[in-house]
Amino acid sequence: MNNIEKACKEKKLKLTSQRKIIAKVLSNSNDHPNVEELYARANKIDSKIGIATVYRTLNLFEQLGLIKRLEIGERKARYEEFQRSNEHFHLVDIESGNIVEFQSRELEDLKHKIAHQLGFKLVSSRLELYGTLLKKNKY
């Protein structure tokens, strides 16, 4: 049983076939799918799942802290599974739309330090970098 199924059981939420499917789709996604994409992937497994259920389930999972909603530029939300052990940030290639994940202890520490200096306890944050590929041969 995976994390998401465990969490449903703990919170006494019903483990419906839709929730299992959406959980599975999220686990199998290594990219950062938006709702439409998640809906399409879920529908490959069960074509009767409605998009309203996808939205409701994503909101539920997000509130349970199981997934993370990204707001990368566009108006549409994107999602990724939340892994406490794998805190990372995103860099978006503005030419190709590719998303590069990276980790940085230095950045993590600095965020907390700054919040503390301002008299706050850091609860969450949002950081994305947008850039273009360096043309190395220009040197």
Next chain:
Amino acid sequence: MNNIEKACKEKKLKLTSQRKIIAKVLSNSNDHPNVEELYARANKIDSKIGIATVYRTLNLFEQLGLIKRLEIGERKARYEEFQRSNEHFHLVDIESGNIVEFQSRELEDLKHKIAHQLGFKLVSSRLELYGTLLKKNKY
């Protein structure tokens, strides 16, 4: 003549009364108003300005690099005048909704350093911290 009026002249854009009013409202705003708020403030000066004009003008000013669109949590865009000399970040108090601005050369440098290490030239970035006030008397 302010920055915005100068920019319109340079780009051969018409300096309509609506654009002047919206430019003035932006200059006079020290908070981070959303479109609805900007629309209300502009309407106090000229009640005939339509919200479509506000949207179109904000998009125009943003493209000219005169203002900056913030996407702080909510679905609605917020705006602030862009001042190259005053690059700053935002920390949102999640209990009150207050926004604290701060500067950090360290953070600025780190963003560029990370992008460069990943093989990218940093073009822009989005960073917000969300936190709660530290209760100092707890110590």
Next chain:
DNA sequence: CTATGTGCAAAGGGTTTGCAGGGGA
């Protein structure tokens, strides 16, 4: 005078919700 800009209302796109029926526990 003419092309650009405006106001209005309708359309768009993503997300949420009311309701009646369905299915886990």
Next chain:
DNA sequence: TCCCCTGCAAACCCTTTGCACATAG
């Protein structure tokens, strides 16, 4: 069985757009 959950379609909210009129240059 009982209540939570789902599917559908309509509603919502923010933003954009088509069109006819207005106006800056």
